[in-house]
Amino acid sequence: MRIRTVFTFFFFLLLSGSALAMEASDNADSHPLPVGAAMPDLLLRGELSPEHLTQLGLKSPSPRHLSKINAKTVILVAFSMYCPHCQREAPVLNELHALIQSRGLADDVKLIGVGIGNSNFEVQVFRDKYATTFPLFSDPDFTVNKEIGEVGTPFFYVLAMNPEEKEIRVVKTLLGRMESAETFLEEALQACNKGK
Amino acid sequence: MTRSLLAYLILPVLLAIVPALVLAQETSIPKERIYQTGQLKPLDSVLKVKIGDPAPDFSLPTIDGGRVALSDFRGKKNVVLSFVPAAWTPVCSGQWPGYNIVQDMFEETQTALIGVSVDNVPTLHAWVQEMGGVWFPVASDFYPHGRLAEALGILRSTGEAERSLFLIDKHGIIRYIDVHDINSRPDLGPLIKAMQALK
Numbered sequence: 001m002r003i004r005t006v007f008t009f010f011f012f013l014l015l016s017g018s019a020l021a022m023e024a025s026d027n028a029d030s031h032p033l034p035v036g037a038a039m040p041d042l043l044l045r046g047e048l049s050p051e052h053l054t055q056l057g058l059k060s061p062s063p064r065h066l067s068k069i070n071a072k073t074v075i076l077v078a079f080s081m082y083c084p085h086c087q088r089e090a091p092v093l094n095e096l097h098a099l100i101q102s103r104g105l106a107d108d109v110k111l112i113g114v115g116i117g118n119s120n121f122e123v124q125v126f127r128d129k130y131a132t133t134f135p136l137f138s139d140p141d142f143t144v145n146k147e148i149g150e151v152g153t154p155f156f157y158v159l160a161m162n163p164e165e166k167e168i169r170v171v172k173t174l175l176g177r178m179e180s181a182e183t184f185l186e187e188a189l190q191a192c193n194k195g196k
Numbered sequence: 197m198t199r200s201l202l203a204y205l206i207l208p209v210l211l212a213i214v215p216a217l218v219l220a221q222e223t224s225i226p227k228e229r230i231y232q233t234g235q236l237k238p239l240d241s242v243l244k245v246k247i248g249d250p251a252p253d254f255s256l257p258t259i260d261g262g263r264v265a266l267s268d269f270r271g272k273k274n275v276v277l278s279f280v281p282a283a284w285t286p287v288c289s290g291q292w293p294g295y296n297i298v299q300d301m302f303e304e305t306q307t308a309l310i311g312v313s314v315d316n317v318p319t320l321h322a323w324v325q326e327m328g329g330v331w332f333p334v335a336s337d338f339y340p341h342g343r344l345a346e347a348l349g350i351l352r353s354t355g356e357a358e359r360s361l362f363l364i365d366k367h368g369i370i371r372y373i374d375v376h377d378i379n380s381r382p383d384l385g386p387l388i389k390a391m392q393a394l395k
Contacts, residue, residue, distance in 0.1 A: 027227055028230070083294075087293075121388070125297065
C-alpha cells in the first residue's frame with residue numbers, strides 16, 4: 001500500500017474520533033419515544049411572556065396542553081440549566097428560531113423548550129443568561145420528563161401536530177447537540193414531509 | 197520542494213491540530229461513569245445548627261492543592277457552602293455545572309461559593325475535571341472524616357454529607373439552611389433570594 005494512502009487513512013481515522021464524542025448529558029434510565037410513536041399530550045408548566053403566548057396561540061393560565069399549541073410542527077427541546085451541553089447549545093437554539101422566522105415558517109413550525117427538573121426561577125436563569133428568544137416551559141417535578149422517556153439533554157423531538165386525529169406523532173428525534181441549525185431544520189422538515 | 201514532500205510535512209501539522217480539536221470537545225460525564233445509587237433515604241441526620249448561629253470555622257484542602265477556611269472571608273464576603281453527598285453519583289453530577297452560569301449572581305451579592313463533599317481530594321479533582329470544571333473552590337471534608345459535616349449535623353449514617361446549602365454572612369452567622377432530600381436537586385431560586393436579601 002502506498003505510504004501516502006496509509007497516512008491519509010490514519011488522518012481521517014483521527015478526525016472521525018471527534019465525531020464519536022456525544023455532546024449530551026445522557027442518563028442510564030433514558031428510553032426515548034421512537035419515531036412513529038404517539039407523544040402524550042404533555043401538560044406544560046411555566047410563565048411565558050404575552051408575546052410568546054401569542055406566538056404559540058396559547059392562553060393563560062399555566063399549565064396548558066401541548067395539543068393547544070397552534071402549529072403544524074412543534075420542535076421540542078428538552079434541556080436543563082444544569083446541563084453543560086445545553087448551556088453551549090443555547091446560541092444555536094436561538095439560531096434555529098431565527099432561521100424558522102427568516103424562512104417564513106413561523107406560523108407552521110414552532111420551537112419550544114422544556115426545562116427538565118428546572119423550576120421557573122431556573123428556567124429564567126437560562127433565559128436571561130442566553131437571551132433565549134423562543135418559549136421555555138418548566139418541569140420542576142420531572143412529570144414531563146417521565147412522559148417523554150426520561151431522555152438525556154439536550155434532546156430534540158420533532159412532532160407532527162394532528163388536531164383532527166387528536167394525536168401528536170414523533171417524526172424525528174436527536175440526542176445531543178445538533179450539527180448546525182440549518183442541517184437540523186432541513187432534516188426536521190424532511191421528516192415532516194415524509195410522514196404526510 | 198516535491199509535492200509528496202510537502203504532503204508529508206502538512207500531515208504532521210494536521211495531526212498535531214486534530215487531537216487538540218478532539219480534546220476541545222465538550223465533555224459531560226459519560227453515563228457509564230456515573231454510579232447508580234438508587235433511591236436513598238431522603239434524610240439521615242440531625243441538624244445541629246440553626247439560622248442565627250455562628251457557623252463552625254473550618255480549614256479544608258481544595259482540589260487546586262490549596263486550602264480554604266471560613267475565616268478567609270470574614271468581613272469580606274458571604275459564603276455559600278454547597279454540600280453534595282458523593283462524587284460520580286447522578287444528582288450531584290448535575291448540580292455544580294448549573295452554578296457555572298450564575299457566577300454573576302454570586303459576585304453581585306459579594307458571596308463566595310465553596311463546593312464540599314466527604315470524598316478525598318484526588319476523587320473530587322477527577323470528578324470536577326470530568327464535569328468540565330467549575331469556577332468556585334471545591335473542598336474535601338475527607339479527613340478527619342466528615343468533621344465539618346458532623347459539626348453542622350449533616351453527616352449521614354453511611355458516611356456521606358446530606359445534599360445541603362448553607363448561607364453564612366460576612367460576620368460568620370448562618371442566615372439560610374436547606375438540608376434537601378438527597379435524591380433531588382435543590383431549586384436555585386430560594387438560595388439566590390436569600391443571598392440577595394443579605395445585601
